[in-house]
Amino acid sequence: MAISTHPLMPSTNRPPSQVAIRRVANYEADLAAVISETLAEFRLPVKGKTVLLKPNLVQADPGLVINTHPGVIAAARESFLRLGAARVVIGEGPGNERDTEGILEAIRLREWVGRLDRLFVDLNLDEVKKVALRTRASKLRELYLPTAVLGADLVVSMPKMKTHHWAGVTLSLKNLFGAVPGSCYGWPKNLLHWVGIENAILDLATTIRPDFAIVDGIVAMEGNGPIQGTAKAAGVLVMGDDPVAVDATAARVMGLVPERVGYLKKAGYVLGHIREEKIRQIGETVEGVRSPFVVLEQFRELVEHQGS
Amino acid sequence: MSPSATVANASNANRDSDQGFVESTCLPFLRHARNDDGGWGYRPGRASAVEPTAWCLLALGKVDSGSEAIEAGRQWLLGAQNGDGSWPTWPGVGEGNWVTALAGLALEALGGPAPAIENAARWICRSHSAEGGLRLRVASLFARKKIVQQDFSLRGWSWTPGTSSWVEPTAVALIFLHHLPSTLALPEAAERRRMGEAMLYDRICLSGGWNLGNPKVYGVEGIPQLGPTAWALLALQEHSEREENRRSLDWLARNAGTMNGPSSAALAQLALEACGRPAASLEQKLAEQFQNQGFLDNVVAFAQAAFALRPGPDVLRWAKAE
Numbered sequence: 001m002a003i004s005t006h007p008l009m010p011s012t013n014r015p016p017s018q019v020a021i022r023r024v025a026n027y028e029a030d031l032a033a034v035i036s037e038t039l040a041e042f043r044l045p046v047k048g049k050t051v052l053l054k055p056n057l058v059q060a061d062p063g064l065v066i067n068t069h070p071g072v073i074a075a076a077r078e079s080f081l082r083l084g085a086a087r088v089v090i091g092e093g094p095g096n097e098r099d100t101e102g103i104l105e106a107i108r109l110r111e112w113v114g115r116l117d118r119l120f121v122d123l124n125l126d127e128v129k130k131v132a133l134r135t136r137a138s139k140l141r142e143l144y145l146p147t148a149v150l151g152a153d154l155v156v157s158m159p160k161m162k163t164h165h166w167a168g169v170t171l172s173l174k175n176l177f178g179a180v181p182g183s184c185y186g187w188p189k190n191l192l193h194w195v196g197i198e199n200a201i202l203d204l205a206t207t208i209r210p211d212f213a214i215v216d217g218i219v220a221m222e223g224n225g226p227i228q229g230t231a232k233a234a235g236v237l238v239m240g241d242d243p244v245a246v247d248a249t250a251a252r253v254m255g256l257v258p259e260r261v262g263y264l265k266k267a268g269y270v271l272g273h274i275r276e277e278k279i280r281q282i283g284e285t286v287e288g289v290r291s292p293f294v295v296l297e298q299f300r301e302l303v304e305h306q307g308s
Numbered sequence: 309m310s311p312s313a314t315v316a317n318a319s320n321a322n323r324d325s326d327q328g329f330v331e332s333t334c335l336p337f338l339r340h341a342r343n344d345d346g347g348w349g350y351r352p353g354r355a356s357a358v359e360p361t362a363w364c365l366l367a368l369g370k371v372d373s374g375s376e377a378i379e380a381g382r383q384w385l386l387g388a389q390n391g392d393g394s395w396p397t398w399p400g401v402g403e404g405n406w407v408t409a410l411a412g413l414a415l416e417a418l419g420g421p422a423p424a425i426e427n428a429a430r431w432i433c434r435s436h437s438a439e440g441g442l443r444l445r446v447a448s449l450f451a452r453k454k455i456v457q458q459d460f461s462l463r464g465w466s467w468t469p470g471t472s473s474w475v476e477p478t479a480v481a482l483i484f485l486h487h488l489p490s491t492l493a494l495p496e497a498a499e500r501r502r503m504g505e506a507m508l509y510d511r512i513c514l515s516g517g518w519n520l521g522n523p524k525v526y527g528v529e530g531i532p533q534l535g536p537t538a539w540a541l542l543a544l545q546e547h548s549e550r551e552e553n554r555r556s557l558d559w560l561a562r563n564a565g566t567m568n569g570p571s572s573a574a575l576a577q578l579a580l581e582a583c584g585r586p587a588a589s590l591e592q593k594l595a596e597q598f599q600n601q602g603f604l605d606n607v608v609a610f611a612q613a614a615f616a617l618r619p620g621p622d623v624l625r626w627a628k629a630e
Contacts, residue, residue, distance in 0.1 A: 059533075060567055096520060098476070098535050101597070101604050102569025110600060117602040125350035125606065128401060144401060165526060183350070183359065183397045186406060186467020186474065187520055194438070194471050224528055296526060 003131060003150070004209040008270045017242035017273045018042070019249045021284040024218050024237050027064075031075030031237075032082075035214065038239050039079055041282065044154070044212060047084035052121075052152035053077060054210070056159040056175045057092045058226060060099075060106035065221055065231045067107050068160050072216045072237070074112035076158060090116075091148045093123030093178045095188040096227065100124065121148040124182035134206040137266065138199035140191075144184045149208060157210035157243055161217035161234060161250055162225035167197050168261050168299045169254065170226050171247040172213035176204040198263040205243070206271055213246040214239045217253065222293035234291045236284070244272025245279045252276070255292030256302045329595045334614035335371060338364050341607050346380030347388070351605045358395045358407040361385055362414035363611035369417050370620030382418055385411055393427030394435075406467045406477040408432060409484040416487045417623045429488055432481050433496045437466035437473040439507070457524045464507035474521040475511060475536040478504050479543035486543075487623055508540050509552055516555030517563075532559055534572040538579035545582050545627040557583050564588075570597050570609040574616035582625040591617055 007014075020038045024031065039046070053076055055068035064070075073090060080088045090113070094100055100122045110116055126146035133140055149155060157172035164170040177200075180189045192200040215238040223229040236253060240246040244267045248258035258264045258274045268274035276286075295303060341348055341364075347356025348364045365381045372378055388411075389395055394404020395411045412428035415421070439460050464478030482504045485497050513523045517532025518540045524530060537560050547553055557580075564576040564587065573590055580587040594613050603609040615622075 060569075097533065099567060099569035099572040101601055101606065101609065102534075102567040102572050104601070104604075105568035105597075115601065117604050120604060122350075122604065122606065125608075127349075127355055128398070130401075181397075182467075183357070184402060184405070184468075186471075186477070190466065190471040190474065191468050224526070228528055228531070298526070 003207060004134065006209045006271070008134065008206055010270070011268055011273055011275065011278065014273065014278075016278050016280055017240065017245035018280045018282060019238065019240040019242070019245050020282045021249065021253065021286065021289055022237045022239070023235055023284050023289060025235055027069050027071040027218060031071055032078045034237060035075050035239070036079040036082055038283075039083060039212075042212070042241050044083070044241065046080055046154065048086045049153035050151070051080045051085045051088045051154045051156060052148060053080075053088060053090045053156050053158055054149075054175060054179060055090065055092055056170070056178065057094050057100075057103050057107070059094070059097050060103050062106050063231070064107060065219060066160065066227055067103070068158050068216045069218065070107050070109045070112040072214065072218070073109065073158065076156065076214055077113060080156075089121055089148065089152075090119060091121040091123045091126075091146070091179075093146070093180065093182055095177055095182070098124075098182070098187050121146070123148060123179055124187075126181065128181055128184060131207060133203045135203050135270070137202040138195035140195050140200065140203055143204075143207075144181060145179060145208065146181055149179050154211040155208060156212045156214060158214045158216065161215050161220035161238070161254065163222055163229055163254075163293055163295050163299070164226050165224055165296060166193070167201065167263065168295075168302050169251055169256060171215055171250050172210055172243040173201050173205045173247055173263065173267060176201065176208060176210070179204070179208060198266065201263040202266050205267055209271065210243045212239070212241050213243040215246060215250045217250060220254075220293070222295070224296060230294075232291070232293055234289070236289050242272040244268060244274060248274035249279060249281070249286060252286045253289055253291065255290060255304050256295070257304055260302045328617070329591045329598070330614050330617045333595070333598060334610050334617070335368070337610045338368060338607070338614065339377065341610075342377060342381070345384055347384035348381070348607050350607055352607065355398060356384055357398045358385070358388055358411050359397065360607040360611065362407070362410045363608050363615070365414040366417055366623070367611040367614040367618070369414075370615065370618045378418065382415070385414065386421070386424055389424055389427070393429075393431035395428075403469065404431060405469065406465070406480070408435075409465070409477065409481040413480065413484045413487065413623055416484065417621070422489065422492075425488070426492055426494075429485065429492065429494055429497065432465070432484065433494060433500050435465060435469055437463050438471055439463045439473055457527075459510045462503060462507040462510050464504045472521070473507055475508065475518045476520070476539045478508055479539035482543040483624065486626070505544060505547075508544060512552050512556065515559060516552070517559040518556070532563075534560070534563060534567050534576050538575035541579040542582055542624050545625070548583060548627065553583070557585060561585050565593075568597060570594055570603050570606075570613050573597070574609075574612040577616045578624050582627070
């Protein structure tokens with residue numbers, strides 16, 4: 001995909017988006033069937049392409065609450081291969097733990113997808129290229145980004161559905177922090193905090209806009225996320241090719257108002273849709289699966305029926 | 309066939325001759341992974357970078373001291389040094405950053421050259437993290453609610469210039485400064501070391517041990533991690549009598565086996581040994597991890613494993629163990 005060429009335009013000029021909500025009770029379900037069927041509905045041009053799956057792997061957590069579940073990663077990989085992808089790699093640059101292999105072993109990803117030494121790219125250590133950012137929400141003008149991300153034909157953001165103690169909520173756009181290399185920016189990627197997390201998310205999202213998003217909300221996290229929160233069985237996968245609309249929909253499922261999440265509101269101006277009337281829902285309705293999340297006190301204003 | 313797979317085959321063959329994991333696997337991998345320019349990349353065949361080159365020099369320096377490979381690696385490192393004494397992650401990629409202390413440490417382990425070490429030390433002493441700066445102090449004074457509870461007057465070292473202090477870059481900088489030759493007149497080094505140590509103690513987790521450097525966020529205690537804890541204990545090994553060290557060492561000893569990654573295991577072993585705690589043999593565990601994942605072809609992981617397992621002169625260990 002190299003740098004995104006997705007048009008940055010006011011949402012009024014943008015055609016409506018489509019987001020799929022699939023009810024999935026647990027990780028024993030046939031996840032590959034669920035994801036394959038959804039991908040078919042979006043008619044993504046996958047054949048012969050190199051696909052980079054970008055899960056959210058944060059810390060060694062055998063409890064599988066912090067990180068995207070390995071079953072979802074494996075199912076997405078199988079689904080893209082079924083659709084004719086030439087190559088599907090998994091790439092992540094954890095921000096909270098330098099020992100990436102330790103995380104992979106803790107979540108037992110190898111048992112789901114096989115040996116990882118040819119399949120997984122540590123985005124913290126991959127070679128980089130300097131990239132000019134497409135927006136100037138933050139004072140950053142450019143970033144070094146991994147060649148595995150820049151060289152992929154399709155980037156699929158696969159976050160865990162979680163509350164976040166700095167950003168309010170972490171979904172497919174915030175998940176892009178893992179594409180910023182620790183070798184250049186450290187652990188955590190503190191430069192992104194210094195220029196303002198919300199603005200950094202926007203600059204990253206406009207520059208390496210994911211082509212597809214798959215939010216793992218089967219078992220999600222509420223409260224003091226993204227690491228020390230508690231498990232929340234939301235029982236959904238939220239998917240789509242407009243990552244802004246996917247995140248807005250996931251936020252609504254969480255009982256949050258996307259227009260009150262700073263970076264989503266900004267992304268809604270230029271990158272995708274957050275307004276409900278601009279998002280065509282397929283699968284379940286938001287109301288049918290809404291499951292209000294507990295949030296930290298400082299994010300009470302994000303909750304529906306709070307504030308004006 | 310991947311480099312680690314090649315080495316795995318050799319490793320299986322070598323087991324018959326009863327070689328250890330380092331000799332049969334790690335060292336051949338590292339020697340094979342060296343680039344023609346003398347440096348090492350993060351993975352074999354990738355562009356030479358400062359961190360893997362520094363770790364390879366530390367590890368191979370224990371066994372191949374004086375070899376052509378070590379000398380070529382040293383020359384590559386010297387060629388990658390910026391004019392201001394710092395190192396970037398890769399030559400030509402951005403400004404100098406956290407890898408400077410590690411590169412300097414590798415040169416210290418190899419015995420120089422002194423001017424390069426001195427330039428690195430001067431850069432490190434000039435490199436200030438954001439704590440103590442106006443922005444953080446004002447923000448801290450006027451914050452409605454404390455987000456993180458730490459002493460903003462204490463400065464350690466950051467990953468990138470001008471951002472916050474974190475445990476690992478501070479610890480590596482302290483270790484590097486500890487080894488500076490006494491002949492080097494750098495008066496500010498003593499104060500930076502004092503401040504850096506104080507910053508580490510300020511960032512300790514309640515249970516003992518360290519995480520990346522935010523021990524409490526919104527009043528919630530952070531969870532220690534193996535890597536940062538090992539680095540901090542190595543940097544503070546002269547203070548083994550302090551209660552914080554003992555508590556952290558206890559935490560590390562209890563948790564060293566809980567992370568199945570080679571880097572964490574190797575760093576934990578190094579810290580436990582440096583602090584005089586008998587550690588369970590790491591070799592078998594690392595060999596198993598290698599069989600599972602081939603260390604993901606991560607050159608730094610191979611070098612850390614070799615450095616931890618191979619006896620020899622060790623720049624990470626200098627205090628008398630308890």
